[in-house]
Amino acid sequence: MLRRLLIVLLLAGVLVPPAAASPQTLIPGLTYTRKLLFTPHGAVVVHVLVAPRPGGLWALRPRLSDGAIAGRQRLTGIEREASATATVAGVNGDFFNAADGRPDGIVMQNRVLASLPNSERSSIGIEPTGTLDVRHAAWNAFWQGRGQRRPLTGLNEPANQGGITLYTPAWGGATPPAAGATEAVVYPFPVLTPGVDLSGNVVQFSQGGNTPIPAGGAVLSATGGSAQKLDAEAPPGARVVIRYLLSSGWADDVDAIGGGPLLVRNGKAVFRAFEDFSAMVLAPRLARTAVGQRRDGSIVLVAADGGRVGYSVGLTNYELAQELVRLGCVTASGLEPGNSTTMAFDGQLLNRPSDPGGERAISDGLLVSYSGVYAPAPSDPVLSPNGDGVGDREQLSYKLVRPSTVTAKIVGADGVARLTQTAQQAPGTYKFSATGTKADGKVDVEGRWHWIVTAIDDLGRQSSADQPFWVNNTLGNLRVPRTALVRGGRRFVIARFTLTHPAKVTTRVESTNGVVVRKLGTATVGAGNAGIRWNGRDRRGNLIYGGRYVLSVRAQNQYGRTELTQTFLAHR
Secondary structure (H helix, E strand, O other), rough: OOOEEOOOOOOOOOOOOOOOOOOOOEOOOOOEEEEEEOOOOOEEEEEEOOOOOOOEEEEEEEHHHHHHHOOOEEHHHHHHOOOOOOOOEEEEOOOOOOOOOOOOOOOOEEOEEEEOOOOEEEEEEEEEEEEEEEEEEEEEEEOOOOOEEEEOOOOOOOOOOOOEEEOOOOOEEOOOOOEEEEEEOOOOOHHHHHOOOOOEEEEEEEEEEEOOOOOOOOOEOOOOHHHHHHHHHHHOOEEEEEEEEEEEOOOOOOOEOOOOOEEEEOOOEEEOOOOOOOOOOOOEEEEEEEEEEEEOOOOEEEEEEOEOOOOOOOHHHHHHHHHHOOOOOOEEEOOOOOOHOEEEOOOOOOOOOOOOOOEEOOOOEEEEEEOEEEOOOOOOOOOOOOOOOOOOEEEEEEOOOOEEEEEEEOOOOOOOOOEEEEEEEEEEEEEEEOOOOOOOHHHHOOOEEEEEEEEEEEEOOOEEEEEEEEEEOEEEEEEOOOOOEEOOOOOOOEEEEEEEOOEEEEEEEEEOOOOEEEEEEEEEEOEEEEEEEEOOEEOOOOOOOOOOEEEEEEEEEEOOEEEEOOOOOOEE
16 A cells, blocks of 8 residues: 655745746747846836748748738738648738728738838848848839820829729739729739739729729729829720839848838947837837847847736837847847737747737738748647546647658657658648557656657758657646635645655645745655645735635656646635
8 A cells, every 4th residue: 555645834935036038949940938027117028039041941921911911810810821831930010001901011922012112111121042131112113005104103002192003912802992993904914023014904994993803913093194094095905014113122032021110230229210100109118029130140030018017018119129139130120019019829829919909910920931840849748647637648740831751750768769650741730649658558668758750841851840748657646625625724635646656746836827826845755645735825824815726736756847737716
């Protein structure tokens, strides 16, 4: 019979300063860090993603909400839609028009122009070498039918009075309503590459907007005097030539997104960039978003939480610039701050948006994308095959976005593979499971195991993932009463559990949001049954209030660390 042990509560919990932030690897090469900064105005929580220089399996590019200029979508939704073609992490993008979702500045994806730059603010380009290009961009455009060249006044936006604009499929399914507008459907029409003469035939005329934009086509929309010229010089059957020009160097960039202001130049924080931003955008402490690049080419994405006194007060624009310099950036730009500030990975939020409604719908996002094999972290860091119904099976998987030859292995703590599978696989998600037991049902070798996946895609690019997990049968059968009566400081047994191996055991009571109410004690305990006594008091010696709490038991030994938790309801 296992001997019974009693852990007596002798020590109250003590306040321990938070440990230094350490990067968490999301994908080999992509790390996430949550930093806590202390300022005279309050704490600031800063979220940091660091990714390799764009190139090969990695890219940095904007992605429009629902794939279109018009409309808005949450960043997590944008990422989930992108997941079929890449594993992505990113932040919110440019400022935008609240009425229709149009971004304020440039959007260029794989050299296809979808929105024009705001020449009064910085734009962010990604060069073919993977270098971040932060500077002002200007544009010019014209169209020509059966007459002379005439200026275009916009792209994927309503024409100003007397102006003419071009709508491409990047806008959406149809042009917006426009009273008095004359519209010419051009088909076929190439994708809009800047710096190139593009031509197509006018196949249809319509009035008042709401004109369907054909896939592989475009629509010219004109008002006032420009409508008369369009009607006269581009009737059905006429051929029109269209050209959009960007200022020097910008047409060479692969991708681009609007933003601003410039935050870091040549490794130094920029106090005043003299861009078209009011003091109300730059001076207050807000949630803020930025993108930067280090000297080695690695990309840094930052989201600083704000607007939540007691949690994170946010940063001024210049404080954000200084933080990017501390992170090693030699160039950087801001993105839209405030309620739009969002950071996510694989469709899951990483930060706490300041919008009262939670995550805000935005116009576009700036995403780091990875097209190699992705193996998410195992469903549970510890596989504990002790039959108590907690952590008895490990769910493993990997995702492909291109056809690949894949080798997947589950390797035990002794270095011997328990499973090896090599196959030619189509894009998709493939699932496996591990039980941590042998064929006879006994517990397998305990310690650190590995889920290893290697893939070579149809372009000959190799990628791999290695996700560790622990097989640790030490701790099990935690039993905590559903309700606990705390009265008069009397001690009572709050929990019982079983150890199959000796371990250093730490027990504590926490609030349901993870705040330590009291550390009950730490002791080295032998194998057997154990109980935990408590007097119902917090770390200051006060009797706790009634409500829900969490009892946590952690066990540490040569097989790793394992933890069990259970919620209980306290009554006074």
